[in-house]
Amino acid sequence: MQAVRSQRKSFVKEVVPTLPLYRSAPALEVRLEEFELFALDRLRVLKGISDGLSRGKKHDEMQKLAIELWKTNMRHPQASEDVNKDIISHFVLRLVYCRTEDLRKWFLSMETALFRYRFMNEQPEPQRALMEEFDLPYKAVGGSELESVLDKLVQVSRSLGAQSQPTANDIFFKVPFEEVPELVASRRVFISKGHAYIARNQVVSLVATQFRSLLSKALILTNRKWTTTIAEQEKDRLTPIVEALSSSYLGPDYSEPKEFGQISLKDIDDAAKSSFPLCMRHVFEKLREDHHLKHGGRMQLGLFLKGVGLKLDDALAFWKAEFSQKVGVERFDKEYSYGIRHNYGREGKRTDYTPYSCQKIISSTPGVGDHHGCPYRYFSEENLRAALGKMGVTGRAVGDVMDKVKNKHYQLACTLTFEAIHGSSCDAGINHPNQYFKDSQTIIKSKNQSAA
Amino acid sequence: MTGEQVSKGSDDMMIDEYEQKQGSVVPEGFNSHYLKVYYGKLFPYADIFKWMSYGNDGKHPACDQSYFSRREFSFTLDNDVYLRFQSFNSASELESSVKEKCPVKIDIGPVYSVDPSKRHAYAQSGDNVFTPVERELIFDIDMSDYDDVRYCCSGADVCLECWPLMTIAIKVIDTALRDDFGFSHILWVYSGRRGVHCWVCDGKARRLTNEQRAAIADYFRVYKGNENSQKKVSFTGHALHPFLSRAYTGVLTEFFKKLLLSQKIFSTEERYEKILDMIPDPDQSITSELRGRWQEKRQTSSSKEDINVVRWEQLKTMLQSGKPKVQGLRRCVEEIVFSFTYPRLDMEVSKHMNHLLKAPFCVHPKTGRVCVPIDPNHCEDFDPTAVPTLSTLLEQLNIGGLRAEGDNEWDRTALGQSIRFFRSSFLQPLLKSCKEEMESSYTARLQQSKNSFNW
Numbered sequence: 079m080q081a082v083r084s085q086r087k088s089f090v091k092e093v094v095p096t097l098p099l100y101r102s103a104p105a106l107e108v109r110l111e112e113f114e115l116f117a118l119d120r121l122r123v124l125k126g127i128s129d130g131l132s133r134g135k136k137h138d139e140m141q142k143l144a145i146e147l148w149k150t151n152m153r154h155p156q157a158s159e160d161v162n163k164d165i166i167s168h169f170v171l172r173l174v175y176c177r178t179e180d181l182r183k184w185f186l187s188m189e190t191a192l193f194r195y196r197f198m199n200e201q202p203e204p205q206r207a208l209m210e211e212f213d214l215p216y217k218a219v220g221g222s223e224l225e226s227v228l229d230k231l232v233q234v235s236r237s238l239g240a241q242s243q244p245t246a247n248d249i250f251f252k253v254p255f256e257e258v259p260e261l262v263a264s265r266r267v268f269i270s271k272g273h274a275y276i277a278r279n280q281v282v283s284l285v286a287t288q289f290r291s292l293l294s295k296a297l298i299l300t301n302r303k304w305t306t307t308i309a310e311q312e313k314d315r316l317t318p319i320v321e322a323l324s325s326s327y328l329g330p331d332y333s334e335p336k337e338f339g340q341i342s343l344k345d346i347d348d349a350a351k352s353s354f355p356l357c358m359r360h361v362f363e364k365l366r367e368d369h370h371l372k373h374g375g376r377m378q379l380g381l382f383l384k385g386v387g388l389k390l391d392d393a394l395a396f397w398k399a400e401f402s403q404k405v406g407v408e409r410f411d412k413e414y415s416y417g418i419r420h421n422y423g424r425e426g427k428r429t430d431y432t433p434y435s436c437q438k439i440i441s442s443t444p445g446v447g448d449h450h451g452c453p454y455r456y457f458s459e460e461n462l463r464a465a466l467g468k469m470g471v472t473g474r475a476v477g478d479v480m481d482k483v484k485n486k487h488y489q490l491a492c493t494l495t496f497e498a499i500h501g502s503s504c505d506a507g508i509n510h511p512n513q514y515f516k517d518s519q520t521i522i523k524s525k526n527q528s529a530a
Numbered sequence: 531m532t533g534e535q536v537s538k539g540s541d542d543m544m545i546d547e548y549e550q551k552q553g554s555v556v557p558e559g560f561n562s563h564y565l566k567v568y569y570g571k572l573f574p575y576a577d578i579f580k581w582m583s584y585g586n587d588g589k590h591p592a593c594d595q596s597y598f599s600r601r602e603f604s605f606t607l608d609n610d611v612y613l614r615f616q617s618f619n620s621a622s623e624l625e626s627s628v629k630e631k632c633p634v635k636i637d638i639g640p641v642y643s644v645d646p647s648k649r650h651a652y653a654q655s656g657d658n659v660f661t662p663v664e665r666e667l668i669f670d671i672d673m674s675d676y677d678d679v680r681y682c683c684s685g686a687d688v689c690l691e692c693w694p695l696m697t698i699a700i701k702v703i704d705t706a707l708r709d710d711f712g713f714s715h716i717l718w719v720y721s722g723r724r725g726v727h728c729w730v731c732d733g734k735a736r737r738l739t740n741e742q743r744a745a746i747a748d749y750f751r752v753y754k755g756n757e758n759s760q761k762k763v764s765f766t767g768h769a770l771h772p773f774l775s776r777a778y779t780g781v782l783t784e785f786f787k788k789l790l791l792s793q794k795i796f797s798t799e800e801r802y803e804k805i806l807d808m809i810p811d812p813d814q815s816i817t818s819e820l821r822g823r824w825q826e827k828r829q830t831s832s833s834k835e836d837i838n839v840v841r842w843e844q845l846k847t848m849l850q851s852g853k854p855k856v857q858g859l860r861r862c863v864e865e866i867v868f869s870f871t872y873p874r875l876d877m878e879v880s881k882h883m884n885h886l887l888k889a890p891f892c893v894h895p896k897t898g899r900v901c902v903p904i905d906p907n908h909c910e911d912f913d914p915t916a917v918p919t920l921s922t923l924l925e926q927l928n929i930g931g932l933r934a935e936g937d938n939e940w941d942r943t944a945l946g947q948s949i950r951f952f953r954s955s956f957l958q959p960l961l962k963s964c965k966e967e968m969e970s971s972y973t974a975r976l977q978q979s980k981n982s983f984n985w
């Protein structure tokens with residue numbers, strides 16, 4: 079995007095639909111402070127939605143929350159500027175979040191969620207206008223065609239427990255089923271010969287899918303532009319702001335152990351028992367057991383240990399002690415020590431590798447013989463129960479954890495585990511294995527102090 | 531379907547002496563020697579190649595010549611070595627590699643953006659260059675997922691008493707794939723042991739995103755809870771979704787009646803207790819009434835009718851009586867039928883493009899059975915215990931004696947029928963529509979470039 083353009087264009091005369099689709103970059107002047115402030119405000123909204131979702135809030139709670147967040151953060155003192163603020167902040171965040179796959183993914187789902195809640199909040203008229211704006215090639219189904227499937231539509235509606243049933247006067251849209259995956263998944267539509275019949279109040283799904291795919295493509299383009307031109311052109315002005323913005327949400331990356339500084343080799347086993355989250359305990363135990371870990375496991379555990387404060391020399395000694403039992407010292411030195419140095423930035427590109435966040439670990443797909451990944455996600459129920467037992471989670475807490483797992487809230491399951499083991503609450507939730515470790519150590523230290 | 535040709539019954543005794551000496555006695559089993567012969571003479575490389583090329587091996591200007599070579603194959607070798615990301619440029623490359631490595635299992639993965647065997651070369655050049663771009667929509671249904679509803683065998687075993695569960699799965703899923711989702715190029719394959727695989731090969735199926743795949747898999751899912759939690763079917767609405775109700779009236783109820791007898795679903799206390807457990811009856815009055823009757827019944831079971839049928843009818847009458855205390859339990863009859871019959875898919879397999887699935891015509895190393903296609907229109911006739919096995923095929927090869935001219939060795943074996951079926955009802959129609967699709971997208975593109983030229 080061209081972040082700043084000199085010509086000022088007025089929005090006043092245009093018929094502005096209430097929700098912008100962010101098709102093109104704002105053709106208006108932006109002051110640098112606004113650039114940053116607007117973006118931060120929007121980030122608060124997105125972050126709030128993200129938190130709400132990861133806490134497992136229900137759909138209507140989320141709807142309320144999102145609209146609240148929007149009202150508190152995105153209102154401009156001058157009402158006429160609301161739309162501009164909306165558009166500018168969106169485009170700035172595009173720059174911030176276009177740069178890695180993980181960032182894009184997060185931004186894409188949060189923006190889509192936000193769009194959906196805002197769309198639902200609109201009146202039918204603006205909703206219809208928006209559909210037109212998308213230029214969706216779908217004709218409303220009516221007349222004899224509607225009548226021929228009406229009994230099926232009624233059946234679907236009844237299967238959903240709806241109070242009132244569709245009639246021949248209602249409007250349905252016929253769309254390829256691929257475009258409304260969530261309605262297909264929950265069997266909320268009638269599907270015939272590849273087409274889903276969607277009711278007026280389900281249009282949001284369709285629109286959100288469109289929105290998402292537009293934005294997804296746009297982000298890739300933005301990324302390309304950013305790396306090829308913008309970053310360099312704007313290196314004195316926008317680039318620093320964009321960079322600062324991206325770290326303002328991402329929070330600590332845990333690549334440098336700060337508070338506790340160090341952990342020594344002899345303490346590792348104790349620390350693993352008391353303060354490693356399940357994902358790390360599991361790879362750690364597997365390493366002790368098999369004297370070997372595949373690449374994914376080595377990365378996950380290696381970077382975590384670095385974040386926890388294991389020095390390079392100790393790390394080498396640690397991995398060597400295990401691996402040499404299986405592959406011999408020589409092969410270890412030849413094949414594996416490189417990777418460990420690499421993690422610490424001593425080989426290869428010399429960049430410091432950052433410990434993996436929960437999101438990254440949860441989205442990894444361990445294959446045969448792999449032990450990395452988030453156990454809450456990929457363990458069978460039986461294994462997970464056993465693992466929880468070993469960590470000292472018992473009684474009702476186990477059921478609560480399993481409940482979260484069933485609803486796919488793995489980080490919440492991990493948070494509950496943390497709370498059960500430590501007997502104290504963890505309000506921020508678990509977002510990073512190194513945060514788990516740090517919070518755990520804090521609690522243990524303070525307990526020791528008060529005991530002393 | 532292929533049962534008669536294969537069974538080694540009395541017919542074999544009639545073979546004349548000459549043929550017997552030729553060595554019709556090939557002991558049952560699976561070993562690398564047998565497998566070598568199978569890969570050497572019988573495995574249909576050309577058909578697999580044709581299929582996996584989807585018309586791109588032709589001369590048409592719209593053909594993508596790199597298409598087949600971007601497909602991942604992976605081999606499991608005898609010594610448990612697992613070779614992933616194998617790729618081939620032609621049928622003959624595939625053939626010579628298979629013959630050389632003699633894999634006990636061949637898996638087929640997605641088509642990637644670049645040749646998977648060269649993926650490392652692309653790894654440096656930016657993010658996401660090596661990524662799956664096309665993949666058949668696949669389903670994997672495995673009998674061991676049904677262990678809580680079959681009493682004849684468990685785990686890896688199957689018999690003709692429980693196989694109907696697979697028949698149900700094929701019928702229900704196949705119909706929905708065609709009628710609901712509008713797919714038409716669907717291949718069902720026996721997994722060689724205790725389940726079936728399904729390959730949906732329409733162009734639009736191959737291009738589905740992971741999210742869309744997951745949506746279809748979820749559309750088929752009625753069980754709540756995950757793999758290891760107690761599986762539960764629960765319908766809350768006032769009606770069944772049209773897809774479920776079609777499955778229910780068209781397939782499930784009929785098969786349930788059969789399973790009722792063959793699996794003796796109500797025959798013991800332990801078994802009927804399991805069903806009573808499925809009735810969410812707050813004050814227990816219904817369940818205890820039924821239980822009471824069934825316990826008595828044991829003493830006076832003079833009735834000619836099968837006890838399972840009797841008890842099922844009683845339960846149904848009770849729950850559907852419309853009396854106030856059974857209000858809200860009406861759905862329960864359906865829930866029970868679904869629990870005992872409805873297909874159970876391995877969701878993960880279907881949800882991700884990069885899942886591997888065993889190639890048809892592989893031989894299962896434990897059973898020696900060939901993974902032959904199943905005709906969904908006659909799936910009730912399929913008998914897993916009668917599919918060609920490695921040893922019977924070799925026997926048939928031996929019996930055939932001197933080779934007739936032509937190169938189709940399999941024509942002389944029971945495999946012939948399977949391959950002919952594969953070609954006539956799957957491959958040929960598929961290739962025909964690939965060609966049409968290619969033609970029309972090509973014309974469209976021409977048209978488009980013409981238009982933009984005019985500009």
Ligand code: SF4
Binds near residue numbers: 357439451488489492
């Ligand atoms: S939620 Fe995060 S910290 Fe907890 S086990 Fe999963 S990946 Fe590890």
Ligand SMILES: [Zn+2]
Binds near residue numbers: 682687690691
């Ligand atoms: Zn059986």
